[in-house]
Amino acid sequence: MIELKSVRKKYGRRKVLQDVTFTADKGKITCLIGINGVGKSTVLKAIMGLTPIDSGSILIDGKPVGKHIYEHIAYVPDNITMPPNMSVGDSIQFMKDFYASWNDERAEEMLEFFKLKRVDRIAELSKGNTAKLNLLHGVSLDVDYVLMDEPFSGIDIFSREQIASVFTSKLVEDRGVIITTHEINDIEHLIDEVVLLDNGAVKLQFNCEDMRMEEGKSVMDVMREVYHG
Amino acid sequence: MKRYWFSILLVVFIIGCVSTYYVSAAARSFPEYKLLTVSGDDNEAKAVVLEADSKKDGRLEITAKGSLYFQERSFFDSFLSNEMFKYSPELQLMMKKHKNFMRGKKTYNGFYQDGQVLAYADVKSGNDYNNRNYKLNVSVLDLKTKDKTSFTAALPKQELYSWVNTADVQVKGQTLHLITYNMNKAVANDPNRQAQEIHDYTIDLSNKSIADDRVLFAEERTDDGKVISYNIIPSSQITAPSESLVYQQTTLKVAKDKDGNEFTPSMEQVIYTYNLETGKSQEVPAFKSHSSADSAQSEAMQVFFSGGQIVEVRGDEAGTTINLYGMKDQAIRNFTIPTGPAANTLVYGDRLYMTSKDGDAMKLYIADLKQGKVIYTGAIDINEQSAKRTELLKQLHVYSMYLAK
């Protein structure tokens, strides 16, 4: 379980996160929703220890953030995190070199599924292929949690479908996933939990299924209520 | 591992190059010059260090033990404590005994020591030519009570001088005499006047102040075209007490040739002693020398002051004469060393050290001034044979010597 308690962060005077508290469970896909600039990415970076927080606590399976979490939790940022002059093959070799949790078989499978060529330089990949390789880097790690920052933004429709299929496959089964988006439509059918963020604060956390069953509201309906109501 | 060949190669390459260079630097050998005894007691030359330059391998120091090249010296050799006051055996000893007192004191001539006190006086100045901010620094250590007195005092009339150098320090009871050379800037630009003055600053140690500032001698230019200048001959034992100063008065006759260029047709040098207490000068008549431009090549002459004796060394190829004048008994003695001219001469205590070229070899003579004779002869030699030996000896230029205690 990933637990955030009263996480606060300021950039200069601007409060980016104010008392962010939510949990994300293993085996569930949790979606952080909010319009651009409400601090979704910052939450993910804070969980990964990529940006310091001013107060509050972040626990991953009860343990604070540190080097040991990187074998248990993978992060797929909105851009690929490899030097552009590396080749696809080199980047996979790099991951293999440094991560004990790297699953080479899975990487091979995904490479084939996405039809990526090892010799291509990252700089020369299309936007969609870059996103696929980025996803490959994150999902090929045998980790308990995967965090994804806007995995669908700015990607052509076919790539989107391929990426979405990853979510329904065994690749994310049993894992805890946190995903951010500002367009809920594409992924509403995938997600279990929703955390609504506004102005760096959590407005609401709810279970999609329960919400639909008990109140008959879609995620979009709830968002409308929260942001405009 | 194969993937890492470039990094591994880089590390191996660095270690290889650097270690090869420094191993071969440490392993290389230089020609080993050595001071060998020809006659006399080896111990006499134990302290002698000859500073030389070999054409091929740079500067070196030669002793009876062998040679040490500057290139061989380790980093730490360059600031070992004996590098300080290297040229004065007594200051080296003083350094070992009174390391803390010697801190920040660098002027050889500023030290004084007798049975009771160790004293140091020096004039420090800033870099601004128009405002030198001369400060007299005085430190006195009572050797019995271990009390240290230090004070500074502004130099009187300091705006007059473009530089001030310490020539000697003497202490008598509570009075410290600081003898300095002062360059008077008011007259420095006047071609008809000379600027250097020799001052005696009398310092009252109990009052921590300058009691008196007297100009002992000032360079002058007389109307009949003579330039008279003075310089102090310091004691070879810089720190030793002495009631009198020894100084040399040089009189140059200046004339103009038909083109109006100045030249000096004749020069006269007289040695005097100056009693600090009575303020009286006394000529040492035996050491008066006169040379003129038209006379045959004049002899080289050097004057030393050591242990109450004034030592004059003069000579040429034919031989070197040592004239001695006892300041107490005013007696004059002399003896000769049948070689010359002297390349380097050094007097310390009752010993006179002289180097002189003999063919390709550099010889060292040590004379006992009391007995008035040479008691040691040595020569620089090298562990090589025939032509190479001659060549190496020829290449060696000994330019100075000092004593290391």
Added chain:
Amino acid sequence: MNRYLKLLHLEVARFWKLYLSLFAITLLMQGSGIYYESGKYVSSVQDKMGPAIDTYGKYAAANGVVSFLDILSSANLWFLAPIALSIGALSLYIFFIWYREWTGKNMFIYRLLMLPTERRNMYLAKLSAILLFVLGLVSFQILILPLLQSLYQSVIDPVLRGDAESMMTIVQSHSLLRILIPSNFTEFVLWYGGGAVFVIVLFTAILLERSYRLKGIVAGLIYIGIAILLMAAPYLITNRDNYDYLYPSELFTIEFVIAILIGAMSLLISFILINKKISV
């Protein structure tokens, strides 16, 4: 193989093309400088030869011989330019080795910070890489000096040349080589150790900037200033105005200790920053 060494290799691998071109430029420029100046010397000798002086031997007897150091000093510009270029490139690289991780869309710093290893390994890899690059270039210079000397020997007739100087004599007679390659190994270690402390201080300033951005620039500059001030402190306090209160050996010991402390403190600050404060 441990992750520090892998990261170090990564740094080396990312620079090697540029690095080898520095080697190549050095070899080419210094080589052509020596070749050109040697040739120029030979033709100037030939110009001066006439009926009276009709052999190299007679010329050398009359005008003296030339040494490698003479040619080296006439080729000074050729010789110094690649060294200056290398120094400049590596100085810039001290900054670039950090800042490039944040540049572009693909910020590699995300990945580096998420590696399952102590973050100081990344720091140490970058530091070691810079030192390796410096030492590698120095080694390369040591390696090619004898080559340059043989080049000179191949162009100039033996009769016109003096005795061949040893490498050490050449290095110690040259104003810049003497600094780059000190005369003994102790000095070499102290000199480049001092250089390492300097790089560590710069790294600390860079990490301050990366952690606190605008405020960090100020903090970084102040940090560098404090480090310089601390190093200069013994001179400012006790050895000012030619008033050398401290003896050279004491001064060295104090400077040495201060340098070690600055280095250790900078490493500590850097490790804290990189673990707790740095931000992508």
